[in-house]
Amino acid sequence: MASIDAQTIEIVKKSIKLELAGKGFYERAAEVTEDDLGKAMFSRLAKEEDGHLVVIEKIFTSMAGGEQWRAIADEEMGKKGPAPLVDELEAAIAKRGGDSKHANGAAALKIAMEMERKAIGFFEDLTRKAKTPTARELAESLAEEERFHYDLLQYQYDNVLNMGFWLDSAEFRMDAKF
Template identity: 30%
Template sequence: MKEKVIENLKIAVNTEIEGYNFYIAASNTVKNEHGKNVFRHLSKEELEHISALTAISNSLEAGGGWLSYKDAVAMGGSVKRGAPIFLKENELTKRLKQNPTEISAVIIATETEEKAVAFYSGLLKTAAAQDEKTVLGKILDMERNHLKLLRWEYESIVKTGFWGDFMEFSVEKERE
């Protein structure tokens, strides 16, 4: 059982790395400053997820238990040095290169976050330990907030031709 959890965490880390790479590429692709900031913000949160999930995976592999999200992020500080500094091309970045538009970036990001929500929802359903449920629930909530933000931006771009100047909700406030 523990091996499956570790395997799932490694899948999650790789998925978050792909998301991080995509969001950096998207922030470099879009022209609008607000759009750049949206993708930069998302890339920072993906990097935080990478750090937390890696620290938890390392703890479990070493025979320890689940760490709280906050502790995992704090411990992940040393993990961040091993974070993906050099951007690697992946399916998401290839799709963006084929159609390097702002709307394409938002569509790809939305699809990615929908998959992340489904993935973490599945992990949460099979979670056994309370600490595991708490961490996965927190990450799931953050992914849902990413999805809300991207859907809102998509609607704004499609309806007005512009990125939204303000959000109807704050991603940061919903995280607290």
């Protein structure tokens, strides 16, 4: 088994924690979103977080071996509790109430976009700090995945709120007169 530097181990631990929190959030968002397409999107994102864990495992295992990966993964997964973002989602839903079919989905999208922004920042920071090409490659690959998720969520958020277009002429009045 190869010796792995402490920075790479820390990257792996934080990455596992981040992906597990994302998965837990997306699973809960799928439960509370009433729209079937919204449920499907959040479910797919939860599965993609599993895919990110597989990528992390492959890269780390190629560097260190499966035994060290398993020990780190088991330790981090053993700490798994409710994701703090799930609590934030529940609070947003309670604050909004159940008055709109899309309210829970919109709240989930907004929180998910912030989560993805933080993940992008985390992985971009790791890319800058990485000491080895493999660690840099891992961090950049995951940052790119998170950017894709953010773009998808932004599009969905705009779509749910009917804001996803530019006006080239006045289609409505701004003076509250219809």
